[in-house]
Amino acid sequence: MNDAQSPQRPIPEPDADSAPYWQAASEGRLSLPQCAACGRIAFPPRQICPACNASRMEWITLSGRGTVYSHCVMHERFVRGVNPPLAIGQIELEEQAGLRLVTNLLGCAPEAVRIGMPVEAVFEEIAPGVRLPQFRPR
Amino acid sequence: MPGWNLRNRAAIVGVGYTPMLRSTDRSLGTIAVEAALAAIADAGLTREDIDGYIGMPNAPSPAARHLDGVDEISAVYLAAALGMKEPAWLMDQSGQPTGAVAAACHVVASGLCNYVLVLRTMYNPVGRRYQEASQTSAGGPLQYGLPYGVSGGIAMLAHWLQRYMHDYGATREALYSVVANDRRHARLNPVAYWRDKELTLDDYMNARPIYAPMCVFDCDIPVTAAGAVIVTTAERARDLRHPPAYVSGVANSLQPGSRIFEISGVARKDVQVAQIYDGFSPFVWNWLERLGYCGTGEAHLYTQDGRIGLGGETPINTFGGQLGEGRLHGMGHLREGVMQVMGRAGERQVPGVQHSLVVNGFVGSHPYFNLMLSRG
Numbered sequence: 001m002n003d004a005q006s007p008q009r010p011i012p013e014p015d016a017d018s019a020p021y022w023q024a025a026s027e028g029r030l031s032l033p034q035c036a037a038c039g040r041i042a043f044p045p046r047q048i049c050p051a052c053n054a055s056r057m058e059w060i061t062l063s064g065r066g067t068v069y070s071h072c073v074m075h076e077r078f079v080r081g082v083n084p085p086l087a088i089g090q091i092e093l094e095e096q097a098g099l100r101l102v103t104n105l106l107g108c109a110p111e112a113v114r115i116g117m118p119v120e121a122v123f124e125e126i127a128p129g130v131r132l133p134q135f136r137p138r
Numbered sequence: 139m140p141g142w143n144l145r146n147r148a149a150i151v152g153v154g155y156t157p158m159l160r161s162t163d164r165s166l167g168t169i170a171v172e173a174a175l176a177a178i179a180d181a182g183l184t185r186e187d188i189d190g191y192i193g194m195p196n197a198p199s200p201a202a203r204h205l206d207g208v209d210e211i212s213a214v215y216l217a218a219a220l221g222m223k224e225p226a227w228l229m230d231q232s233g234q235p236t237g238a239v240a241a242a243c244h245v246v247a248s249g250l251c252n253y254v255l256v257l258r259t260m261y262n263p264v265g266r267r268y269q270e271a272s273q274t275s276a277g278g279p280l281q282y283g284l285p286y287g288v289s290g291g292i293a294m295l296a297h298w299l300q301r302y303m304h305d306y307g308a309t310r311e312a313l314y315s316v317v318a319n320d321r322r323h324a325r326l327n328p329v330a331y332w333r334d335k336e337l338t339l340d341d342y343m344n345a346r347p348i349y350a351p352m353c354v355f356d357c358d359i360p361v362t363a364a365g366a367v368i369v370t371t372a373e374r375a376r377d378l379r380h381p382p383a384y385v386s387g388v389a390n391s392l393q394p395g396s397r398i399f400e401i402s403g404v405a406r407k408d409v410q411v412a413q414i415y416d417g418f419s420p421f422v423w424n425w426l427e428r429l430g431y432c433g434t435g436e437a438h439l440y441t442q443d444g445r446i447g448l449g450g451e452t453p454i455n456t457f458g459g460q461l462g463e464g465r466l467h468g469m470g471h472l473r474e475g476v477m478q479v480m481g482r483a484g485e486r487q488v489p490g491v492q493h494s495l496v497v498n499g500f501v502g503s504h505p506y507f508n509l510m511l512s513r514g
């Protein structure tokens with residue numbers, strides 16, 4: 001469990017591509033840009049579609065549901081403020097095959113995580129007004 | 139499909155390197171110049187002959203400070219420190235040494251340069267852990283990983299390995315075959331960090347987990363060291379001291395694994411020895427499958443029974459790999475590939491090497507290069 005994370009955890013720096021992603025997270029939503037021409041959802045967020053190069057991307061709110069594609073357990077502290085042991089997963093989101101993001105797995109012991117486990121997004125406040133998309137078993 | 143008009147028209151003619159050290163009082167710039175001078179001397183040349191330079195300055199450590207001459211060596215720094223006069227080509231690139239050699243082939247074949255120096259330095263930060271990230275904010279690609287505890291590439295490889303074990307029934311015991319092969323070969327390499335220490339199955343299975351299922355011995359050991367090679371045209375190469383290592387093909391990791399065999403005209407069965415990038419042990423399984431040495435999901439079986447060892451079907455990482463020698467980011471693989479095709483690998487020499495494969499590619503999206511080196 002990672003309720004022991006310290007306040008010095010690195011804060012994500014929004015940029016022109018990612019600002020809406022972090023804004024949505026601060027509101028408790030998982031949001032990514034979807035191409036208006038071909039329908040592909042891009043992660044990391046992009047302003048031009050990597051699949052078809054169309055330039056109209058629309059930010060959509062995702063269900064936050066997915067499954068564990070793979071996972072590992074961080075046993076040593078390499079990042080300031082992120083304390084071991086901690087499960088780090090790759091989540092495949094239900095909206096699109098191969099659409100995967102990295103997260104911690106909260107609400108279960110690191111060794112209990114399994115590939116294929118159904119998960120849902122939660123939003124962890126790591127600094128005032130800064131929330132990190134995270135996942136837990138559903 | 140486009141071909142490559144430079145098959146065997148350029149060659150590597152000299153190598154230089156420094157010992158693999160965990161820490162040193164010597165500056166990284168000093169180490170870089172030492173490796174450069176060693177490569178120049180090995181080729182039988184002088185500094186005045188070198189009219190081109192391609193380096194890979196980036197320090198990939200999450201703890202890096204990116205200070206020229208301290209933990210990185212830029213083309214500008216090296217050219218000045220080595221005292222190069224009027225170089226016709228100076229370039230920093232972001233890939234591995236194999237990509238720099240591929241570019242150097244073009245620079246000499248065009249006639250712009252006679253001799254191009256390719257150099258890689260690596261720096262083990264003093265007083266900090268190599269993978270330690272101490273920043274308070276995470277921008278660029280780090281924003282999606284660092285806040286979750288992902289520092290460097292290990293977690294991504296751990297994910298790849300976990301999925302591979304799940305899909306194909308592979309085990310950590312099976313992965314030991316890759317690490318043990320490296321560590322066995324490292325004992326025959328005088329500059330290898332692990333030249334004096336065997337790694338037993340017990341040591342491996344009981345090792346500190348880092349990002350489990352990856353343990354500490356699945357990760358290469360960070361060192362401070364440099365390696366360099368000299369690239370010239372086939373015509374000039376023939377007049378120098380050593381049998382040239384002709385560059386017969388180049389391909390990269392965004393292309394199909396078979397591309398290196400197609401473009402070089404060298405069949406996989408005609409390759410006598412291969413150096414396969416092993417910054418993290420699972421890379422070797424991934425590449426053996428992509429190159430077609432075995433089928434998808436079969437590499438964990440392929441690497442057993444001495445098949446990849448000296449005396450085996452195709453010996454792999456005969457210098458000990460980065461897991462046995464140290465983290466030179468592909469330069470160790472390149473150097474050994476050259477030494478094998480020149481016939482200068484000493485106790486590690488594979489008999490009758492005609493074609494020597496050097497794989498610097500990664501799992502994932504980095505377009506890092508693979509080379510085929512051939513004897514004339």
Ligand SMILES: [Zn+2]
Binds near residue numbers: 050052
């Ligand atoms: Zn599109």
